[in-house]
Amino acid sequence: MDAAYLDAFTDRRFEHFARGEVSPDPDRIGAAVRAGRPSQAAPQKVRMMRLVYEYTEKVRRVDLASRYPFHPLIPGARNMKTIKILIMTEGRIHAYDPFRDRVVDIGPAEGTGDRAVLMTDDRRLQLYYGEFSRMLSALNAGHALFNLEFALQQAGCVYRYAPAGSSSETDHLSGIHIRPRAVLRVGPGEASADREPGAVPDAMLFSLTERHFTDRTADQRGEGDVFYHRTLDQQPLNDLMERAGPVLEEAGIKLLVAVNDVRGFAPGYYRLEEGRLIHICPFEGEREDQRLLSEYHEFSNFLGFQFWVFMAFSKTDIKADATPLFMEMGRLMQFISVSMAGENCAVRPLKNVDDAYVRRKTRLPDDMAIGYSAVVFPDRNQAVTIKVPGGR
CATH class of the missing domain: 3.40.109 (NADH Oxidase)
Structure with a gap:
């Protein structure tokens, strides 16, 4: 790549x-x-x-x-x-x-x-x-x-x-x-x-x-989704940022977060710096989820999402092949996914995001691009799950 x-x-x-x-x-x-x-x-x-x-x-x-x-x-x-x-x-x-x-x-x-x-x-x-x-x-x-x-x-x-x-x-x-x-x-x-x-x-x-x-689940149904409000405590998000921050920084990945329903955080856009979330700007109004999505509006109601993470990178820093960088994004997103499962949250990686809108709201420089994103929301077991035990 x-x-x-x-x-x-x-x-x-x-x-x-x-x-x-x-x-x-x-x-x-x-x-x-x-x-x-x-x-x-x-x-x-x-x-x-x-x-x-x-x-x-x-x-x-x-x-x-x-x-x-x-x-x-x-x-x-x-x-x-x-x-x-x-x-x-x-x-x-x-x-x-x-x-x-x-x-x-x-x-x-x-x-x-x-x-x-x-x-x-x-x-x-x-x-x-x-x-x-x-x-x-x-x-x-x-x-x-x-x-x-x-x-x-x-x-x-x-x-x-x-x-x-x-x-x-x-x-x-x-x-x-x-x-x-x-x-x-x-x-x-x-x-x-x-x-x-x-x-x-x-x-x-x-x-x-x-x-x-x-x-860990994406809590997905075939006919569409409704994310209900359930406020996430502040500490799990702080812990997640503190653990992921050094690895993201070493990999050259900039983490941007749209916080919607987390106790202690005003709704809006944040950037991760030295393990802490720094406020950038507020949302433009209600239904920020609809402004973030590039498509599938008729199938998705993400109103109650808790936060949404975006992994950005500098395209000018890519030498020959970006594959290792995207593997690292996937590895870090898996950490976010399984970590938030411990808080009874579902995490769904998405690529159908309106990059131009996120870029404008987060003031992302022109040389940077969004490589990956995922929305975090209350797990309501909409998918009706049966777990298969390990057989060790």
Whole structure:
């Protein structure tokens, strides 16, 4: 994603939306899983792998009233299952078989040392979204990375990032739309100097429990939405900003927040500086949600939203490829999503925002663009949810 791509798919993305074509890539990972055999790895390794898959690929929630009923613990555009995690241990490659809910051995691994490779299979995603799928894929990968790191931490594993292409045994499973996004080497050792991104800070991971992840929801219904008012206490928002602030700053991401219904905050626009929200300007009046949305007005009543976050970045700072930056946005948005689940809030990432309006209200400089946004609102369980327990 170079400068020309960002010019096309940030502020002016609606002008360039187009469907893609049928991918020429065969389903190599799926074929390997179907032909795989149950893992014969040591019991502690199997437990670690099952934990990883329960936080990434396994369906853990069924929303009966949603257009997209089956959900793993990570979100994705149109709820497409684009994330594939391969784990190399004991000289073998392992993957997850979703139909039989088991870890399978799909072939020999090269080299030594345990590692987890996060891959994205974007064949269907690009069919729906065309070139825009490249941005969505990076965001999806970031959401999954956060869960992968949390699972490894819960399993008691030490890990470090390595270059995305450093696990050569994924070459025969890759294609034009199937590719490795991140490699995490499991075990003690020095982190790669050119890793992208760095590990999630412990303060973020230690602030969460399994319940945060299983409660995370976008609370979406097929026929539309109504967000009812339920004022959020001030402290959860302050804590969120304090934990996320240093990581956002290090990544070069500027966080803008439209606060609507949070105790102690006047409704209006804020920017995050040194872990604190600084007021920019008030809303223009009632129904600020309608001014923020670029479309879908007839299907959505976001009147009771609590706050809305926007991640902005400088396009002039992008050297060659913005993919790592968008992966970091996805990873940080996943932290926001699971954190707010602990406050009984739903979080819905959105791209149908009126960027020009947000830019004007937040006084965003011309060289900056909005890369990602999400609305936070009271979880009313509109989707009628059944939770699927983990099977460790």
